[in-house]
Amino acid sequence: MAESASKRLKTDGGITIGTHNGHFHADEALAVYMLRQLPTYADAALVRTRDPALLATCHTVVDVGGEYDAAANRYDHHQRTFATTFPGRPTKLSSAGLVYLHFGRSLVAQKLQKPEDSDEVGLLWNKIYESFVEALDAHDNGISAYDAKGLEAAGLEKRFSEGGFTLGAMVGRLNPNWNDPVPSDPQEAQAAEDERFVAASARIGEEFTRDLEYYAQAWLPAREIVRQAYQKRLEYDPEGRIMVLEGQSVPWKDHLYTLEEQEGTDKKVLYVLYAEKPVPDAKWRIQAVPVTKDSFQSRKPLPEPWRGARDEQLDGITGIPGGVFIHASGFIGGNKTFEGAKAMAVKALTL
Known part of the structure; x- marks a missing residue:
């Protein structure tokens, strides 16, 4: 797979985002999408590989490589010692949370057309993490929304199935099935897998954008109206x-x-x-x-x-x-x- 990834790598000096190949998840799918919404990454190429040599050539790497170093644009969370959380929140970050931690203010400021240090940007930066991104961090890190021991002690059980349609599952179901045909040529197989990942990134990104637009265009303007009514x-x-x-x-x-x-x-x-x-x-x-x-x-x-x-x-x-x-x-x-x-x-x- 490393050889085909190398062939896909741009050599014209443009920015390249690297992430792992194989089974993909919602966190790196959203991380790649968020980066590509910013001017710096708007035309960035994507390389999906686990080859350290190829990853070293990438401008930015998410969810692979075993390194978290924002100065070097490395955003992996799989290290044994990794314990970073979003300010004021308890959930350990995934690659989505890491990218949002460092680039989320820019995304919100871009949408609001306001400085990154404005109160409105800070308010939405926190709100969108809590309303959207945190669920993906928890899903990827295997953190349940409820304490399992507490539920067991209380004797609480689900009354019905929710269909398993979480944000994470929405991306996961775009992976190929175990018995789907796979091209015999490794390069074609990787290209087909990459195509699925790009579709998954766009899908989770569409939901993220809807959330951002709702909070920027509807939720935030309502704040003053509610304040006046409350008074x-x-x-x-x-x-x-x-x-x-x-x-x-x-x-x-x-x-x-x-x-x-x-x-x-x-x-x-x-x-x-x-x-x-x-x-x-x-x-x-x-x-x-x-x-x-x-x-x-x-x-x-x-x-x-x-x-x-x-x-x-x-x-x-x-x-x-x-x-x-x-x-x-x-x-x-x-x-x-x-x-x-x-x-x-x-x-x-x-x-």
Whole structure:
């Protein structure tokens, strides 16, 4: 394989990224993708090999070579002594995390068109690691999201299969099957394998880019809107348990939890009100705040007698006109007007 890799190596002085050949994983697939989004690496060639002599000719090497040295552009994590983590996080890095640690600020700054040392870049640099990259670091290093001994002690078991469709599995399934035909010519076989890797890198990269674009273009602009709504919450309830998003709904959960944590208050927001559409006659939603961002458990679900009711039936139960529906689980409901939704929230606080 070393010979065919050598033939693929550019000799015109351009930058070459090196990674290992053979079975590929999500971490090096994302590492290569992230590098190639930066101007320095935009036209970089790729060499997949384990030959130390060939790797030594590469400008940057990820996930192979047994060396972590950012000054030399070497980003492997398989050394016995390797224990590097992202700032403030406990998970040992993979090649994806290493590349993101050193180049992630540049990627975020490039997207936001702001200096790398700006507060916004720092905020998103941390957020995207926690929301996306850390899962790949954990997957590649064999770190479970839950403590296995703790789960066993609690007697907890999965109720159903999740299909195994994790970010890591999404890349892994693009490897060839054990019984797929392989070209007899080593160079052709390596070229076919490299083609699969390039497709896998683009696939995981597409998801990374969607995450980056969401947080840059939707999540970050919502921060100020939620902050203003949080500051006005006492206008709707003396204990600040109702928050109203004026204009239209925005991604609010992360920002709300952060604001509450920063304030250190015991008086948590229980219901968030927002219009379905940014038009004057829009219907309004009332949503119970979940215990955590991804939890199906609410801090205070809408009252049980209301759940599953709609329209006139709901009006009769609540005594509030304009009801549209209450979800069977009590996590969300609706009313035709803001005043109606506010009345539902105020009444729900007492039940």
